[in-house]
Amino acid sequence: MRDLGAGFGYLMKGQRWVAQHGKQFGWSLLPGLITLVLYAAALVCLAIWGADFVGWATPFADDWSSPWGGVFRGFLTAVLFALALLLAVLTFTAVTLLIGQPFYESLSEQVDLAEGGHAPESGLPLWRDLWISARDSLRILVRAGLWGLLLFALGFVPFVGQTVIPVLGFFVTGFFLAEELTSVALQRRGVQLRDRLALLRSRKGLAWGFGAPLAVAFLVPVVAVFLMPGAVAGATLMVRDMEGDLAQAPPVHHPRMAPEGDGTDENSRGLTA
Numbered sequence: 630m631r632d633l634g635a636g637f638g639y640l641m642k643g644q645r646w647v648a649q650h651g652k653q654f655g656w657s658l659l660p661g662l663i664t665l666v667l668y669a670a671a672l673v674c675l676a677i678w679g680a681d682f683v684g685w686a687t688p689f690a691d692d693w694s695s696p697w698g699g700v701f702r703g704f705l706t707a708v709l710f711a712l713a714l715l716l717a718v719l720t721f722t723a724v725t726l727l728i729g730q731p732f733y734e735s736l737s738e739q740v741d742l743a744e745g746g747h748a749p750e751s752g753l754p755l756w757r758d759l760w761i762s763a764r765d766s767l768r769i770l771v772r773a774g775l776w777g778l779l780l781f782a783l784g785f786v787p788f789v790g791q792t793v794i795p796v797l798g799f800f801v802t803g804f805f806l807a808e809e810l811t812s813v814a815l816q817r818r819g820v821q822l823r824d825r826l827a828l829l830r831s832r833k834g835l836a837w838g839f840g841a842p843l844a845v846a847f848l849v850p851v852v853a854v855f856l857m858p859g860a861v862a863g864a865t866l867m868v869r870d871m872e873g874d875l876a877q878a879p880p881v882h883h884p885r886m887a888p889e890g891d892g893t894d895e896n897s898r899g900l901t902a
Contacts, residue, residue: 636807636838636867643863644856646740653736657858660729665854667724668717675713680706715781718847719773719802722809723766725857730759733861737813740865749818758816765812765822773805803840804829806847810840810864818868828871839867 647654683705690698726733741748780798784790808829815825829836843860847853 630834632832632834633838636835636840637842638838639835639863639867639870640839640842640860641863642866643861644859646743646862646866647736647859650739650743653739654858657729657732657736657861658854660725660732661854661857663728664721664725665851668721672710672713672717675710679709683709712781715777716774718844719777719805720770721847721853722806722857723770725853726809726813726861727759727763727766729857730762733813733858734758734817736858736861737817737865740862741814741869744866744869761816762812765816766809768822769805769808773802776801776805799841799844800837802844803842804833804836805840806843806860807836807840807864810843810860811868813861814865814868818872832871835867835871839863 647657680702683702687702687705690701692698693701738748738750777798780794780801783794786794808825811829812822812825815828820828843856846856
């Protein structure tokens, strides 16, 4: 319970930090706005042509007697739109972070500089940082997608599907949101994806306290846009306080070390304070 409260506290601290640094907040809104427009356009298209797509995909229902064909296709259209909304919630952060990588990395560096006078750097060129971020985000999205499909299926279980499963869904989504947001600061510290996941699993309460409220808030896309900069700042503050855990925990992944000064492999970077 203490970690749950601490995680939520980091989220609030991040929002306060960006509120006190208006310039960083303004620029960091741009990636979220771009993602919001893209997602809104996709959902509008689905709302307009979703029924036509379902009708095309279910020709066997053409000969069903009324009203069963319409009921069946209406149900499938609702399921399709619900899946699209779930996918949008699960992927919004990852896509926004990918689009806004330079903005959010700069914001995270500013938080490190303001709080400790030093900002760790990966030492990798921007294109390589983008590649690592995209690759890791895809891996996380696959995991999140599998969880999403499982929870969606369990949602049809009477009573449990309407009570326990939605709450569980927010915690699962919150964990993956925490991973995506802390990855901005952890990637600059040279922490690999497997080590990031192991770190957050060891502090699940902290990850849930930080990410679950965001999962609820991100159901409203406009709110997500305005909370993203503060969420990145709060995740950086959380990472700063978790550096002791990073130093004490044995790495899950033991990378092959490259010669010093060779910035061609992200695995060559150790953990830096």
